[in-house]
Amino acid sequence: MDASQLAATCAFCDSPLELAAAEAEEPVDAVAPFQLTEAQALQRLRDHLGSQWLAPGYVRKLGRPGELKPVLVPFYVYDATARTDFSCQVGCYWYRTETYTTFENGKAVTRTRQVRETEYTPLSGTHGRTWTNHLVSASKGLPETEANQLEPFDVGAALPYDATLVAGLIAERPTVDHGEAEHTARQELAQREQQAIAGGHLPGDTYRNLQSSTRSQIDAVRLVMLPVWIAAFKLPGKGEALRMLVNGQTGEVVGAVPTSWAKVGVLIAVGLFALLGFFLCFSGCGGLVALVEG
Amino acid sequence: MRAIRCDGCGGAVAARPGERLPACLFCGETALTEVEAAEHIEQPQLFAPFLVDEDAAQAAFAKFARSSWWYPSDLASSRLDLKRLLLPAWAFSGRIELHWTGLVSASNRAGKRPVAGHDTVDVDQVLVPASRSLRIAELHQLGAFDETALVDFEPEQSPAPFELSELSRSAATERGLGAMEDSQRQIVQQRNQLLSIRLSTILHQITGKPVLVPIWIGAYRYNDVVYRILVHGQTGRLVGRAPKSLWKILFVITVVIGVAAAIAMCLLGGGGLAALLNA
Numbered sequence: 001m002d003a004s005q006l007a008a009t010c011a012f013c014d015s016p017l018e019l020a021a022a023e024a025e026e027p028v029d030a031v032a033p034f035q036l037t038e039a040q041a042l043q044r045l046r047d048h049l050g051s052q053w054l055a056p057g058y059v060r061k062l063g064r065p066g067e068l069k070p071v072l073v074p075f076y077v078y079d080a081t082a083r084t085d086f087s088c089q090v091g092c093y094w095y096r097t098e099t100y101t102t103f104e105n106g107k108a109v110t111r112t113r114q115v116r117e118t119e120y121t122p123l124s125g126t127h128g129r130t131w132t133n134h135l136v137s138a139s140k141g142l143p144e145t146e147a148n149q150l151e152p153f154d155v156g157a158a159l160p161y162d163a164t165l166v167a168g169l170i171a172e173r174p175t176v177d178h179g180e181a182e183h184t185a186r187q188e189l190a191q192r193e194q195q196a197i198a199g200g201h202l203p204g205d206t207y208r209n210l211q212s213s214t215r216s217q218i219d220a221v222r223l224v225m226l227p228v229w230i231a232a233f234k235l236p237g238k239g240e241a242l243r244m245l246v247n248g249q250t251g252e253v254v255g256a257v258p259t260s261w262a263k264v265g266v267l268i269a270v271g272l273f274a275l276l277g278f279f280l281c282f283s284g285c286g287g288l289v290a291l292v293e294g
Numbered sequence: 295m296r297a298i299r300c301d302g303c304g305g306a307v308a309a310r311p312g313e314r315l316p317a318c319l320f321c322g323e324t325a326l327t328e329v330e331a332a333e334h335i336e337q338p339q340l341f342a343p344f345l346v347d348e349d350a351a352q353a354a355f356a357k358f359a360r361s362s363w364w365y366p367s368d369l370a371s372s373r374l375d376l377k378r379l380l381l382p383a384w385a386f387s388g389r390i391e392l393h394w395t396g397l398v399s400a401s402n403r404a405g406k407r408p409v410a411g412h413d414t415v416d417v418d419q420v421l422v423p424a425s426r427s428l429r430i431a432e433l434h435q436l437g438a439f440d441e442t443a444l445v446d447f448e449p450e451q452s453p454a455p456f457e458l459s460e461l462s463r464s465a466a467t468e469r470g471l472g473a474m475e476d477s478q479r480q481i482v483q484q485r486n487q488l489l490s491i492r493l494s495t496i497l498h499q500i501t502g503k504p505v506l507v508p509i510w511i512g513a514y515r516y517n518d519v520v521y522r523i524l525v526h527g528q529t530g531r532l533v534g535r536a537p538k539s540l541w542k543i544l545f546v547i548t549v550v551i552g553v554a555a556a557i558a559m560c561l562l563g564g565g566g567l568a569a570l571l572n573a
Contacts, residue, residue: 081496083393083496090407090408092397092404092405092406092407092408093404094403094404094405117403118404119402119403119404121402121407121408123395123408123409123410124410125393125395125410125411125412126393126410126412127393127494128391128393128412128494128495128496129494129495129496130496130497196494200492201393201395201492201494202395202408202492203395203396203397203408203409203490203492204397204406204408
């Protein structure tokens with residue numbers, strides 16, 4: 001088994017990784033303690049799985065004591081200043097009065113109505129913002145998309161690194177290097193900047209052709225371990241395990257819960273029958289009406 | 295550090311050992327509880343001494359009481375019980391980078407067009423109250439305090455009762471940055487004649503320190519409503535509200551109705567006369 005894999009499966013669970021090994025490579029700045037107990041995390045997980053109506057029945061009943069492992073997952077935490085140049089066409093609405101002809105009581109009459117038009121004007125401008133505590137997963141075992149779903153974490157709750165903070169927990173070593181993580185951070189910041197511009201920085205009523213280029217200056221980066229409860233379930237007849245993650249601070253549950261195709265099939269069938277019934281009823285009524293009128 | 299917390303408005307005021315505060319300085323409430331200052335809050339190490347004495351503060355109140363005809367007549371003749379108070383605040387200064395967009399009026403069909411710009415300005419002093427009892431708007435109305443006058447503060451030798459700071463550095467910074475941004479928003483909008491403004495900011499070299507600023511404070515009840523008067527301890531500027539005289543309001547309403555009735559009668563009377571003539 002790959003030593004970098006997230007500790008959920010088995011290798012790490014049975015033999016907790018000592019942080020001493022990780023320390024030699026990359027000093028950990030801070031550790032956020034678990035705020036959810038195992039029982040609380042398990043309850044969140046069971047509630048989440050139980051509410052997945054389209055998941056196979058055995059998946060909805062998963063989650064027993066001892067299956068969740070407390071893992072401290074490494075994250076790079078960035079403070080950055082981002083400046084973005086953007087250009088777009090800003091649209092401002094105006095109203096045109098239009099004359100039209102209509103028929104009222106069999107006579108042609110002329111009426112007026114207000115029609116909304118948009119005046120587009122090109123705009124070039126800038127946006128700037130300081131982003132604090134932007135998280136990028138430092139673990140190859142926890143892909144960035146899954147990490148983003150687990151967020152937010154309260155990085156402020158992290159305490160300066162101390163060996164007692166990781167005692168008895170599985171502490172994963174960072175497997176994503178600085179350069180790779182910074183590249184991800186810059187990409188994500190550029191996305192956030194564009195969202196911030198589109199979502200509230202542009203004047204006028206609407207816009208089109210928004211283009212932006214962001215320059216991010218990394219002001220600080222820290223390596224912080226954040227608490228995640230992890231469970232890996234072997235599913236019958238499947239090669240890969242179902243991995244479920246529970247945010248150790250907020251209780252947010254993340255995982256790719258499989259869909260039961262049998263259930264989906266039944267649902268589609270029921271939907272089709274309902275539609276068919278509806279259709280029959282209507283045409284039946286129509287037939288009745290036709291009969292009566294006849 | 296021990297202090298007295300008011301059960302009415304939540305303000306916690308500390309005095310020199312041996313000195314007693316009979317009533318809350320902010321609202322006049324007499325139900326007070328003894329409290330201890332929270333350890334994680336930085337208490338001010340600097341304060342600005344009083345430059346305005348009690349007579350000057352009273353004179354400011356007397357002028358305020360006569361400033362509006364609507365105030366009750368007995369307000370001007372009454373002597374307000376003004377007390378010295380050192381108020382905790384966080385003073386922020388720094389450089390702020392502004393990236394803004396907005397709309398200006400234009401002679402196109404929409405009547406407006408978008409503009410954008412950026413600017414870097416130095417912000418001298420933005421004060422954020424660190425007190426529970428004072429609103430941010432009241433402090434802003436009082437105006438700036440002369441920071442060069444700040445001297446070391448020793449609680450034992452405090453010239454006046456002082457309120458405990460109740461704002462941590464991080465909470466103060468958050469509010470201070472918001473206040474800085476707000477102060478610039480209006481300036482940029484006016485300077486560029488913007489119909490509307492959207493602002494994003496980057497802050498540089500922001501420094502914040504907890505200080506105590508001198509004010510004269512008086513609270514009085516009028517018809518069971520508490521009115522608070524603040525006088526800037528350095529400039530003598532007054533901020534406060536006063537009741538409006540019910541009798542004067544009734545008097546004006548009566549006069550207005552009377553005049554309206556007289557005019558109406560005149561017109562009707564004229565109409566009656568015209569009708570008579572026509573007949």
